Amino acid sequence: MASSQTKGSARPGTPDSGSERTFFGHPRGLATLFMTEMWERFSYYGMKALLPLYLVAPGGLHMSAASATAVYSVYLSLVYLLALPGGWFADRVLGPRRTVGVAGAVIMLGHLTLALPNAGTFYAGLGLVAIGSGLLKANISTMVGHLYQGPDDPRRDGGFTVFYIGINLGAFAAPLVIGTVGENVDWHLGFALAALGMALGLAQFLLGSRHLSSRSDVVPTPMTAAEKTATLRRAGLWAAVAAVFYAVVGFSGHYTLNWLLVPITVAGLVIPVMVIARIKRDKDLDRAEQSKMSAYIWFFVAAAVFWMIYDQGGSTVSLFADSSADNTVFGWEFPVSWYQSVNPVMIMALAPVFAWAWLALARRGREPGTATKFAMGLVLVGASFFLFLAPLAIADGGHKAAAMWLVGIYFVQTVGELTLSPVGLSVTTKMAPAKYASQMMGVWFLAVTAGDATTGLLSIAGVDLDKTGIVALQAVLAVVAGAAVWMYRKRVRELMGDVR
Known part of the structure; x- marks a missing residue:
């Protein structure tokens, strides 16, 4: 990366300016x-x-x-x-x-x-x-x-x-x-x-x-000595409670992996709901901010459904590839983990295309709204699991599914990601109430938490996520959610106020 450094193009007043080298x-x-x-x-x-x-x-x-x-x-x-x-x-x-x-x-x-x-x-x-x-x-x-x-x-x-x-x-x-x-x-x-x-x-x-x-x-808002003492005391208390609880479970012979997984999974579902609810009930928010938070709940739930399916590309789809796919190209076998490189290379190839397309549509006054883009993302991630049904059927017939089926799944998911993820990041910053401006990006990440926690809970419950019926059900869920967001897009747009 050293060869990409040049001199003197920084604007005065920035951390690097004048004769400083730039990147x-x-x-x-x-x-x-x-x-x-x-x-x-x-x-x-x-x-x-x-x-x-x-x-x-x-x-x-x-x-x-x-x-x-x-x-x-x-x-x-x-x-x-x-x-x-x-x-x-x-x-x-x-x-x-x-x-x-x-x-x-x-x-x-x-x-x-x-x-x-x-x-x-x-x-x-x-x-x-x-x-x-x-x-x-x-x-x-x-x-x-x-x-x-x-x-x-x-x-x-x-x-x-x-x-x-x-x-x-x-x-x-x-x-x-x-x-x-x-x-x-x-x-x-x-x-x-x-x-x-x-x-x-x-x-x-x-x-x-x-x-x-x-x-x-x-440190923007440093803790006082009293706050540090109180925080350490609470943390120590909860740590001691957890240590005693797991010691009792372990020494009694009842410990299984689910004693660890279930509490984390439940927390992954409950905490996002609690955080959103706390912000929504905050009486310091004015009427416009409350309205925007109502709209944001639509985007949050949509994103949770999206990530629930999308992140199975690294688990359900990858494990299927390991057991039931012909992981070869022109007779050359490659490691299963290489499928995880498909998404980032497609992101690098397609992200500039999407950025150009949104700008071109905006100049013509035809750029889709945020709700429409979210609907597109949900429909596409649902379509990726409808596509997954084909290699599942091939494997059920006793054959190995071709690698390109899986590449196709990752391709459709990547296109869906580009219609939803960058837009979600952007709309989060635009719709954040002033009081929670620095916290809302963490709230956006909680949508991923909720989606993955749902997948975890289903797996803990013994649901085989790679079964044809379950894959089809998830695909239908995503498409229906996308259709719901699209049908109510005008109402969501009204709730968003001056945000576009």
């Missing part, structure tokens, strides 16, 4: 955050691609597909659930820069724990990666924003676009490297490579921190 014309700190996020995503997506395969492998934990899907879904749910307290921790305790540094170290330690050939430490490793990811996810994007002179800086959107490329570069490379080593050489060596990736990202971050904005060191 694609952006503040040099963007290079630091770009590389940090790229390596963090490399570690995260590499481990994510291996996780369900390791869980079912005879040389891994040898679980059933349902149990593996439950663990995978609960893990994803926890990552996004922890993004909300991750943002709170930076706002009240350490500030974004120090929080991201701590997050990188925790993620690296988690991957190293996963790399240990000991099943007893596996869930501790997953927990550490989830905690670290929650701390990092909520804050590194905030630090990108700190590099610019407010929302009117003309380079701001371009900076986030460059940053987004880093995310997808890491996500694309990870399954190809970590997945290959994990599947073909040794599972734990694959997890160790994920730790190495995070170590490189952390080193890059620490070495390049001097190029970041001074605003990233600020």
